[in-house]
Amino acid sequence: MWMKHPQVQRIVGRSRLLRRGAIGLASAIESLSLRGHKRGDTLALIRRSKRGRESLLTANESFTLYGIAHAQAALDGEMAEFGVFEGTSASLIAAAAPGRALHLFDSFAGLPEPRADEREVLQRGQFEASLPRVRARLADLDMVRFHPGAFPASTAGLDALRFSFVHLDVDLYESTLAGLAFFYPRMVRGGIILSHDYSMLPGVERAFADFLATRPERPIELPSTQAMIVCRGVPETPAVAAVPPDGAGAGRLSVHPAATRRGAAA
Numbered sequence: 630m631w632m633k634h635p636q637v638q639r640i641v642g643r644s645r646l647l648r649r650g651a652i653g654l655a656s657a658i659e660s661l662s663l664r665g666h667k668r669g670d671t672l673a674l675i676r677r678s679k680r681g682r683e684s685l686l687t688a689n690e691s692f693t694l695y696g697i698a699h700a701q702a703a704l705d706g707e708m709a710e711f712g713v714f715e716g717t718s719a720s721l722i723a724a725a726a727p728g729r730a731l732h733l734f735d736s737f738a739g740l741p742e743p744r745a746d747e748r749e750v751l752q753r754g755q756f757e758a759s760l761p762r763v764r765a766r767l768a769d770l771d772m773v774r775f776h777p778g779a780f781p782a783s784t785a786g787l788d789a790l791r792f793s794f795v796h797l798d799v800d801l802y803e804s805t806l807a808g809l810a811f812f813y814p815r816m817v818r819g820g821i822i823l824s825h826d827y828s829m830l831p832g833v834e835r836a837f838a839d840f841l842a843t844r845p846e847r848p849i850e851l852p853s854t855q856a857m858i859v860c861r862g863v864p865e866t867p868a869v870a871a872v873p874p875d876g877a878g879a880g881r882l883s884v885h886p887a888a889t890r891r892g893a894a895a
Contacts, residue, residue: 675695713737733776740755
C-alpha cells in the first residue's frame with residue numbers, strides 16, 4: 630500500500646526524474662517476466678514506443694493496453710484516448726489497430742485544477758506536454774485525429790461517433806467522470822473502456838463507482854493499476870457537452886439527466 634501513500638505519490642509524481650526512475654525500474658522487472666512467455670515482436674514494439682518520450686505506463690500496463698486495443702479492433706467503431714501526455718500510449722493503440730481512426734483528447738497544458746481532496750497529490754499543469762511536440766512524435770500515424778482543449782468542449786461535432794475502445798488516463802475525479810459520461814453511451818456493444826491509475830488515485834476509482842452506480846457494468850480491476858469495463862450497449866441518451874462560462878476546467882460537464890443518472894450528481 631506504500632505506493633498509494635499521498636506523500637510518496639506527490640514527491641514522485643511531481644519529479645520527472647523520479648517518475649522515470651520508478652516506472653523504469655518497475656518496467657525492467659516486469660519485462661523480465663514478459664520475455665519468458667510473450668511474443669518478442671510485441672515487446673519490441675512496446676520498447677520502441679517509449680524511445681525519446683516519457684511514459685507513465687509500466688511494461689505490464691503497456692502490454693495490457695496494446696492487447697486489449699488489438700482485440701477490440703475486431704469490432705466496429707473508432708478508438709479514442711482521453712489523456713495523451715507525450716503520446717506513448719497513443720502510438721501503441723495505433724499500432725494495435727492499424728487503419729482505425731484514433732481520436733486524441735487532451736488540453737496539452739497539463740492537468741486542470743484538481744478538487745480540494747486531490748491537491749495533496751496532484752496540481753494544476755502537472756504532466757504537461759505541448760501539442761506541437763506530441764504532433765511531431767505521432768506525425769507518421771495518418772489515422773490519428775487531435776482534439777485539443779478542455780474536455781468535453783473538445784468533443785463538439787463528434788456526437789455521432791461510436792467507439793470500440795477508449796483509454797482514459799486523466800488522474801482526476803471530474804475528468805474521469807466527464808470521460809465516462811461522454812464515451813459510455815457511444816460505446817458499441819462489447820466495447821471496452823480502460824482506465825489507468827484506478828487503484829492508485831482515489832478520484833479515478835470514485836468516478837467509476839459514482840458513474841456505474843445505476844448501470845449494469847462493474848469495473849474489472851486488473852493486476853496493474855488499471856481497470857476496465859465491458860460495455861453492454863444498453864441504450865442511453867448521450868451526454869451533450871457545454872463549455873463552462875470561463876472556458877476552463879476539463880471535466881466539467883452539462884448533460885441530459887438520463888445520460889449520467891447518479892454519476893453527474895456526485
